[in-house]
Amino acid sequence: MDEDRIKIVLPDNRVITLKEFFEETERAHKELAKLSFEDKVRILVKLQEIARDWGQKKDVLVWKI
Amino acid sequence: MKHTLIVLNEMKEKGLFRDYAIGGAMAALRWTEPFFTQDLDIFIILQKEIREDEIINLSALYEYLKNKGYEWSGQWIIIEGIPVEFIPAEGLAKEAVEYGVDIEFEGVKTRVVSPEYLIALFLSAGREKDKIKVRLLLDQADIDKEKLEIILRKYSLYNKFERFKDSG
Numbered sequence: 001m002d003e004d005r006i007k008i009v010l011p012d013n014r015v016i017t018l019k020e021f022f023e024e025t026e027r028a029h030k031e032l033a034k035l036s037f038e039d040k041v042r043i044l045v046k047l048q049e050i051a052r053d054w055g056q057k058k059d060v061l062v063w064k065i
Numbered sequence: 066m067k068h069t070l071i072v073l074n075e076m077k078e079k080g081l082f083r084d085y086a087i088g089g090a091m092a093a094l095r096w097t098e099p100f101f102t103q104d105l106d107i108f109i110i111l112q113k114e115i116r117e118d119e120i121i122n123l124s125a126l127y128e129y130l131k132n133k134g135y136e137w138s139g140q141w142i143i144i145e146g147i148p149v150e151f152i153p154a155e156g157l158a159k160e161a162v163e164y165g166v167d168i169e170f171e172g173v174k175t176r177v178v179s180p181e182y183l184i185a186l187f188l189s190a191g192r193e194k195d196k197i198k199v200r201l202l203l204d205q206a207d208i209d210k211e212k213l214e215i216i217l218r219k220y221s222l223y224n225k226f227e228r229f230k231d232s233g
Contacts, residue, residue: 026204032098033205037170041066043099051101061103061138064146065066 041065066105067171068145072133073107074174081126082109086165086176088152088186093198095168096180096206105147108154108162108178121153157185157220180206181213188222188229199229 003019010016016024035043045063052060073085087095089106115121130142141148154162161182168177178186180202187195187202202208217223 029098030205033096035099037095037168040094040099041170044094044102047099047101048103061141061143061148063066063148 066145066147067173069105069147069149070170070173070175072130072144073149076126076129079129080112081129083112084110084162084176086154086162086178088154088158088161088178088183090198092178093180093183093187093202095177096183097198097201098205100201103148104141105149106152107149108152108158110154110159110162115153115155123151123153126151157182157189157216160216161186180208181216184208184213184226185216185220185222188217188225189220191225196229 003022004017006018007015008018008021010021041063042065045065048060048062051057052062076082077085086092086108087105088108089104090100090102091105094100094102109126111121127142130144135142135144137143138148141150143149152158161178162176164179164182165176166179168175184199184202187199214223217226
């Protein structure tokens with residue numbers, strides 16, 4: 001698959017190549033890594049709620065923070 | 066979480082352990098993007114050196130928490146709404162606590178294992194879920210490569226690390 005040639009339309013109507021799309025995704029993950037520990041813990045609690053309410057993990061203990 | 070850390074700091078002050086650091090997935094999460102995990106691993110250095118043939122006794126620590134009204138759920142003790150697991154630290158883990166990074170969480174002082182020591186610890190454990198965290202740390206955390214190499218060589222993990230990197 002030629003990631004340089006295949007293009008994708010983003011929700012904001014930008015058209016980028018698949019290669020650029022993967023690079024943007026990578027950058028977004030790295031940006032998330034820069035969040036404060038407090039913000040990450042708040043996101044973690046949301047993930048625990050999703051796992052409990054939507055996933056197959058009814059026994060998940062959702063942290064009380 | 067803030068109140069859990071306050072309890073941990075109180076326990077350290079009372080001498081229930083000599084030192085502690087957040088380890089495991091929560092420590093990794095400090096250095097990477099957020100991901101799902103359920104418990105808070107706390108690596109503790111006990112007051113007394115652990116001998117090889119010794120049975121580790123954490124009853125004083127558990128008794129203290131029980132007297133404060135905290136309850137068990139499976140292998141975890143729920144401290145201020147968060148499932149905590151205490152892991153006595155020896156060798157690499159002990160060094161990871163000693164060289165942990167002092168941080169604050171909502172104004173409460175705590176310590177977290179550094180990304181370099183986490184990589185060594187996860188490599189040492191070697192489970193699939195540990196390898197995923199090593200990958201995340203290598204991709205997203207600021208790693209001191211020189212420091213990492215020293216740790217890996219000291220604990221005979223360097224070849225394992227090289228093989229891990231080669232495996233893609």
